[in-house]
Amino acid sequence: MYLPLVVGVDGSEPSLRAVDWAADEAALHAVPLLVVFGTLWERYEGAALARELDGASADARADDIIEAAARRARRRHPHLVVTTETVPDEAEHALVCAGRNASMIIVGSRGRSGIADRLLGSVSRTVAAGSDCPVVVLRGNHDNRALGGGNGPVVVGVGEPSASVLRLAFTEARLRDVPLAAVRAWRCPAHEAIDHPLLAGEPVRPYEQRAARELEAALEDAPPDVAVRRHTVEGPARAVLPAASAEADLLVIGRRTQGRLGRVAHAVLHRSACPVVVVPERT
Incomplete structure (x- = not known):
């Protein structure tokens, strides 16, 4: 049942x-x-x-x-x-x-x-x-429809790998027959960008590369019947994900703590331009 x-x-x-x-x-x-x-x-x-x-x-x-x-x-x-x-x-x-x-x-x-x-x-x-x-x-202009709005992608915010969040995002993309846009936000600490001698000239590159590796690892078991677009974006997740929602039909995020929204989820729910799915993460 x-x-x-x-x-x-x-x-x-x-x-x-x-x-x-x-x-x-x-x-x-x-x-x-x-x-x-x-x-x-x-x-x-x-x-x-x-x-x-x-x-x-x-x-x-x-x-x-x-x-x-x-x-x-x-x-x-x-x-x-x-x-x-x-x-x-x-x-x-x-x-x-x-x-x-x-x-x-x-x-x-x-x-x-x-x-x-x-x-x-x-x-x-x-x-x-x-x-x-x-x-x-x-949230946003969802046009009363779960299907056929702007035919935009399903966007999923990828932090630390969470099977429940990704599983739901893959399912929603498959049922809608749209791509999945997996977004990994990353930041370069300001003090390292300025002071670290090994990062002179190209301070952000190691952080961007690490974000790309983490995103790839999280998507290792992506189903073959869903087209996945990978995006590593510099900036805090609480700003990156609402920006990604502008062209999306659905935005999927995780929630780690029972009874409380974290800073990212709180910001996304207030600023998203499309419906947001908050998925409780099992720890």
């Missing part, structure tokens, strides 16, 4: 657009879709509902929200198995719990608060930090 893909909704326009993306992704992976609504979402995100829910009464609002989302997914993919769950809990807790038996969680980058899209909502940030399964945060 395949684990479902989970999408969180709160009745806002961004969350219903996330249902479109999630339905595409579930159909792509041939897994069921579970739509989850944590009824205490309003406590943090306000009460601005999507236009199609403007007529909902306060008593019926939870049922209206979850059913509108399910109908939207079924219209998009009539053969997709769609189930719903309304949980009397905060949204982030409801989604993290649902993720314990899920293949992936999809969340919008913001909810009903009306905060500018460049800012990351508290729910999406908390779920991305605490989930046991990969979490997709829908």
